[in-house]
Amino acid sequence: MAFLFSTFLNTYRPLIISEWVEKLHTECGEQYAARPVEELLQTITRAVDANYQVLVHKNYRDINTFIDKITDMRLKAGFLLSDVQRAFELYRMILTGLLISNAPREDFHEIFERLNLCLAYTMHRFSDHFQDMHHKKIIQQNRELEQKVKKRTAALQESERMAYIGQITASLSHEIRNPLSSVKMNLQILSSNQKITGNDKRRVDISVSEVIRLEQILNQVLDFAKPLQLNINSCNICHILDSYIELLEMKFKEKNLSVVTTFEDKLPLITADGEKLGQAFINVLINAIESSDPFGKISVTFKKTIKQNHEYATVLIDDEGPGLDGKNREEIFKPFFTTKAKGVGLGLANVKRIIEAHNGFVRAKKRRFKGASFSIMIPIGNI
Structure with a gap:
């Protein structure tokens, strides 16, 4: 050409x-x-x-x-x-x-x-x-879309279930609280009676403490059944964590537990309900304390992570207790599930409710060698 x-x-x-x-x-x-x-x-x-x-x-x-x-x-x-x-x-x-x-x-x-x-x-x-x-x-x-529908359906079912629990709890609370208060008052009168001594006095005191524990359980159930309302403000997660770790100082000392904190520098403030987040952190910390053996270590880490192109303020709380088996890991965040002899099973359920109300996530897993690891992720910015 x-x-x-x-x-x-x-x-x-x-x-x-x-x-x-x-x-x-x-x-x-x-x-x-x-x-x-x-x-x-x-x-x-x-x-x-x-x-x-x-x-x-x-x-x-x-x-x-x-x-x-x-x-x-x-x-x-x-x-x-x-x-x-x-x-x-x-x-x-x-x-x-x-x-x-x-x-x-x-x-x-x-x-x-x-x-x-x-x-x-x-x-x-x-x-x-x-x-x-x-x-x-x-x-x-x-x-x-299917995942969103599934998630929203599950949330609606959970909301309906909690509303039902709330109705049952409210109707029963009056019927339970009044006789419970009467029993506690009479036991306290008996406990102050000088004629009751020895084992009889000890039994009465145990009964009083158990009635008080029942009242506390009733209060927890009532609180959990109430709708969760957030008071959104700018929050400093480091300050919240520090204050609740300090609040639990005596509990750490009772079991000779050491607390190691690692907080990433220059992390931004987040918009959240600081008080509610504090409740979530303290519940996970108490769970870590109760799960830990004496002279163990609890690690608290705060850092920024990225998940699916979104930035999260992430709090990791690790303990050196017995850890979690596969079945319990799926169940521990459900209301009224507990492996403790005197537990109500609402602490971690409340953690999940609070974090999800902030559009966040909470996960639990068994650590590689020993203990459990809880991961709390809260979106950075507007929730």
């Missing part, structure tokens, strides 16, 4: 790129018109060079890579398939006009056929890839 197609394409490359960018902005739909010129210039330059490899060398590697990338970009940005196909047609129009003016008549048919084959391949591959990715995107969106 006397006409050097490669020289022609190199000579008119700047003109082809500039005209293609201009026509995309003015003749190819609102999505293209809204794109920055710099972005289109970069994309079109890659397209022109990839087409060059096909037209001159019949090398499809660059155009395949370009199609894969541009398909993903255009699909995420919400471009119509017809607009993208129109964009490739514009390239044909620009190049055809230049060829009519410059290519010899005897070479025109062969060159034009080569151009058509290049664009037919490009548009078919792009269309197939676009539709395949669109199908995958729909499937993914359906899965995400």
